[in-house]
Amino acid sequence: MPGWFERSxxxxxxxxxxxxxxxxxxxxxxxxxxxxxxxxxxxxxxxRVRAGExxxxxxxxxxxxxxxxxxxxxxxxxxxxxxVHTSAGIRPDLGSHxxxxxxxxxxxxxxxxxxxxFMDADLxxxxxxxxxxxLGPLLTRPEVALVxxxxxxxxxxxxxxxxxxxxxARPQIALHCPELAEVVQPxxxxxxxxxxxxxxxxxxxxxxxxLAALVDTVRRxxxxxxxxxxxxxxxxxxxxxxxxxxxxxxxxAAMARRTRSAVVADEVVVEQFVPGEEITRRTRAVHVAERPxxxxxxxxxxx
Numbered sequence: 457m458p459g460w461f462e463r464s465x466x467x468x469x470x471x472x473x474x475x476x477x478x479x480x481x482x483x484x485x486x487x488x489x490x491x492x493x494x495x496x497x498x499x500x501x502x503x504r505v506r507a508g509e510x511x512x513x514x515x516x517x518x519x520x521x522x523x524x525x526x527x528x529x530x531x532x533x534x535x536x537x538x539x540v541h542t543s544a545g546i547r548p549d550l551g552s553h554x555x556x557x558x559x560x561x562x563x564x565x566x567x568x569x570x571x572x573x574f575m576d577a578d579l580x581x582x583x584x585x586x587x588x589x590x591l592g593p594l595l596t597r598p599e600v601a602l603v604x605x606x607x608x609x610x611x612x613x614x615x616x617x618x619x620x621x622x623x624x625a626r627p628q629i630a631l632h633c634p635e636l637a638e639v640v641q642p643x644x645x646x647x648x649x650x651x652x653x654x655x656x657x658x659x660x661x662x663x664x665x666x667l668a669a670l671v672d673t674v675r676r677x678x679x680x681x682x683x684x685x686x687x688x689x690x691x692x693x694x695x696x697x698x699x700x701x702x703x704x705x706x707x708x709a710a711m712a713r714r715t716r717s718a719v720v721a722d723e724v725v726v727e728q729f730v731p732g733e734e735i736t737r738r739t740r741a742v743h744v745a746e747r748p749x750x751x752x753x754x755x756x757x758x759x
């Protein structure tokens with residue numbers, strides 16, 4: 457019997473649009489784009505998804521969750537045709553945290569799709585086949601709950617970027633969750649999931665949301681609940697090295713919670729130094745809180 461990689465790794469064009477539409481039936485698909493200060497790119501993401509033949513046929517709603525942007529991210533997304541919510545404005549009774557994961561968690565209160573596709577807002581090189589490619593395994597393989605995209609990055613070897621993946625996520629997986637070792641890009645921002653599955657998972661409020669979803673899925677439902685799809689080529693805005701340090705802290709905190717190797721507070725202080733004629737010191741608070749499963753929030757509200 458072929459291993460997981462052979463049977464669960466797909467290519468974006470493995471399915472025709474007719475096959476996907478037939479398998480979709482009456483199911484609804486929500487595209488969620490979490491965004492913070494992405495006015496330069498979010499409009500293009502929304503417009504191209506709306507204009508793509510397959511993506512337009514499969515997606516029932518495009519929702520941008522604006523995470524306290526200081527630029528015109530929300531206005532640009534709305535002009536491009538998305539429905540826009542501010543993260544803090546969704547269920548204000550539940551409070552608000554900064555971070556990508558918080559926006560994705562909040563999106564589950566304002567979207568309606570049985571299938572949810574996530575895409576980053578800072579994409580600069582990509583194509584509209586991302587959406588049908590990610591939906592393929594969910595629509596054609598009922599045992600699959602979560603689908604990760606992977607892609608070639610810019611550069612001679614297709615590895616420009618991805619520093620946190622190689623320096624933090626992959627070592628954490630090797631040490632604590634080796635079942636996920638064959639997931640090509642565990643931190644990819646392009647992924648799709650069944651709503652009923654995602655609503656049962658706790659979600660870190662920051663950058664660790666993708667890794668946590670993978671770990672929680674494989675530990676509860678097994679590796680065959682996950683599939684991955686080659687999406688071709690992708691590029692996005694690169695983060696500053698010191699900002700990547702904060703992301704790495706969030707990943708480490710999420711894995712520490714899942715391995716019970718440390719007691720993790722909702723906020724961690726990181727000291728960073730920039731050498732020069734004089735050393736510049738930055739003391740930065742990193743939010744590493746986690747939200748409970750949305751299903752438990754709904755159940756509590758119903759009582």
